[in-house]
Amino acid sequence: xxxxxNNDLILFIILIALFLWVxxxxxxxxxxxxPNYSTLNKSSMGSSVFYETLRQLxxxxxxxxxxxxxxxxxxxxxxxxxxxxxxxxxxIKTWVEKGGILIYLTNGNFSFINYGAASEVKGKVTLxxxxxxxxxxxxxxxxxxxxxxxxxxNAYELLQEIDSHSYKKIYFNEAHLYSARDTKSLWDYIxxxxxxxxxxxxxVIMAFFYYKxxxxxxxxxxxxxxxxxxxxxxxxxxxxYRQAKCSDLILNNYYKSFLKQMNKTDENWxxxxxxxxxxxxxxxxKVYEFMHLQNEDLKVKEYLSIVTILEQLSxxxxxxxxxxxxxxxxxx
Numbered sequence: 450x451x452x453x454x455n456n457d458l459i460l461f462i463i464l465i466a467l468f469l470w471v472x473x474x475x476x477x478x479x480x481x482x483x484p485n486y487s488t489l490n491k492s493s494m495g496s497s498v499f500y501e502t503l504r505q506l507x508x509x510x511x512x513x514x515x516x517x518x519x520x521x522x523x524x525x526x527x528x529x530x531x532x533x534x535x536x537x538x539x540x541i542k543t544w545v546e547k548g549g550i551l552i553y554l555t556n557g558n559f560s561f562i563n564y565g566a567a568s569e570v571k572g573k574v575t576l577x578x579x580x581x582x583x584x585x586x587x588x589x590x591x592x593x594x595x596x597x598x599x600x601x602x603n604a605y606e607l608l609q610e611i612d613s614h615s616y617k618k619i620y621f622n623e624a625h626l627y628s629a630r631d632t633k634s635l636w637d638y639i640x641x642x643x644x645x646x647x648x649x650x651x652x653v654i655m656a657f658f659y660y661k662x663x664x665x666x667x668x669x670x671x672x673x674x675x676x677x678x679x680x681x682x683x684x685x686x687x688x689x690y691r692q693a694k695c696s697d698l699i700l701n702n703y704y705k706s707f708l709k710q711m712n713k714t715d716e717n718w719x720x721x722x723x724x725x726x727x728x729x730x731x732x733x734x735k736v737y738e739f740m741h742l743q744n745e746d747l748k749v750k751e752y753l754s755i756v757t758i759l760e761q762l763s764x765x766x767x768x769x770x771x772x773x774x775x776x777x778x779x780x781x
Contacts, residue, residue, distance in 0.1 A: 486592075489512075503608075509619060514624045517544055532627075542579075546580040549582045550582060555589060564579050697752065710763055719734065
């Protein structure tokens with residue numbers, strides 16, 4: 450039995466490790482479902498490294514999911530191609546016209562901007578001037594986490610272009626990336642530390658039901674039911690009546706049981722007792738007279754004394770019946 454318990458413990462430890470691995474794997478897969486080029490995405494197609502690097506360099510940067518035209522034109526906003534972004538929309542066009550600087554990162558420098566003119570090309574960066582504003586176009590792959598593990602020259606060139614302009618703050622605008630994905634569940638908002646606690650609680654609950662569903666320890670013998678005594682229900686009912694102080698009901702139940710044992714009626718049982726020369730005739734007469742009294746103003750002790758006599762007379766009847774059966778067996 451002990452060896453089996455040890456095997457169960459080893460199996461349970463293996464299951465814990467497997468469950469944790471699956472949970473963490475699923476969590477990492479959920480992280481990878483973040484949009485490409487998002488600053489929250491830590492996978493190869495995210496831009497979290499570029500964003501965090503600028504934060505470490507004390508640049509006034511922030512991430513936002515508000516529309517481009519909701520910010521003052523004195524700020525620089527970085528947007529990436531994809532989602533529901535329309536760089537040629539009236540709102541963005543007006544914001545750039547008023548003096549805003551928009552850094553538009555596309556796949557392969559294909560910007561398709563239908564306003565402004567490509568006034569200057571600086572290496573990997575193309576500038577589009579429009580009235581007081583400016584659109585800076587570059588390849589979005591330069592700032593991905595995967596690209597930055599191999600080389601940083603292109604990303605640094607983009608950063609130099611940003612430094613050449615005056616601004617109050619730099620916003621990584623991701624409103625278009627999440628506009629079609631703004632249906633997060635409650636699980637998405639739970640921090641990872643709390644997720645670990647939830648995983649542990651699930652393991653504890655699994656362990657509880659696992660061990661409660663199995664039998665451990667020595668087998669306990671199941672003893673046979675104790676044989677019921679005769680008239681047990683009658684005695685149980687009498688006990689309840691005694692607690693309720695219903696002495697008359699107690700006596701009536703005992704008396705009916707006594708008559709049933711003799712198979713006689715209330716009128717002729719005493720004559721039968723005398724004809725059969727059964728012992729304790731005086732007690733039988735006392736019971737008979739008491740049961741036929743018309744006076745109901747009796748004390749509890751008087752009822753209980755008659756009950757005691759009835760128990761004695763019942764024992765006499767039972768003993769006589771047993772002797773009768775023994776006699777019949779000897780004659781056969």
